[in-house]
Amino acid sequence: MKRDSRLSGVLHILLHMAQQPGPFTSETLAKAMDTNPVVIRRVMAGLRELGYVRSEKGHGGGWTLACDLSKVTLRDVYAALGSPALLAMRNRTEAPGCLVEQAVNAALDQAFHDAEALLLSRLGEVTLAMLGEDLRKRLGSRKIHDISAHRA
Template identity: 45%
Template structure:
């Protein structure tokens, strides 16, 4: 099963944008992520819809972080870029009338829902600024 690295990749980009304090083009971001600028624009557009970044065309244009990094959490980024669950394991449906399959599905689904809620809670506690502070000295 392929893994989904969109969240850490976008966090990487956004923390760089915060640390650099400027505007980055889709092409520059694409080079950073080793991907196509079209993929970058598609993903950044989702962040723009949530008011996390803005874009400006023309010379000197590009993507800019517009929300205060102290108030942008990992959970905000995750919810902006996907509505898919973090855990992609799905219940079995090979034998829907089998009580054992139903019991397995019930237990696994319940555990994954609890894990997803806990992960969302933890992601909601981590801001872009928290991550960036690991790379910049505290003032004073």
Template identity: 40%
Template sequence: MSANSRLTVAAHALTWIGLYQRRGHEVATSEQIATSANTNPVVIRRLLSELRRAGLADSQRGAGAGWTLTRELSAITLLDVYRAIEPGPLFALHRAAPDPECVVGQGIGPALSAVYDGVEAALRRELAQTTLEDVLQDILKAA
């Protein structure tokens, strides 16, 4: 399964902005965030623009500009972040439709879809239980 780091980097970016603002700064640049996350500023801007589309972040352009949060870290759950960046289902059905002449081929799609829906719901319930403030407190406590 294509385990990717998009959720990790997106949570990293938002948490970083949150802490930076808490320390009195107005805006955070993609360059600063990229340095912390050890990646390229364009990768950060791409992710943050998806988060902006979901209403979690905002940006200004021009000199001295950058990124801000639209809500407190305590009002952003990992589910919010997940929803903003993960479009696709966790499990796919058959790439090509199975044999409709076969009982199994005909019926397994709906049967598995129901299970997959339950699994995704469980995953979302779990992600909804952690806010970025929780994550930040975890980080500060360990430091």
């Protein structure tokens, strides 16, 4: 299964933006993420709708943070992406007529549901501010990492 890296990617972007004053163009962010500006706009669109970031057109335009980083959790960011599927597995058939399949689904659904709930709960415990704090520790005495000098 082709796995989704949008959450990872958008968090990377947000954290970079928190390190320097904006605004950042999609072009700049795309170079740092080694991807395409349109991809950036795509994943940022959901965040904009929820008011976590703002975008401005024209000269001097680009993306800026527009939220209290201590109030936004990774779960919020996940939701801003449209809450894509969390698990790589699914039931063969939902609402099957076959009792055998119903029994299988019931067992799997419970396990799936518990795992999803835990994952969402964990994501809900971490704020963007906490991520930034962790980053500061990792940076240590080092100079602030400039996004334009980004290497994956």
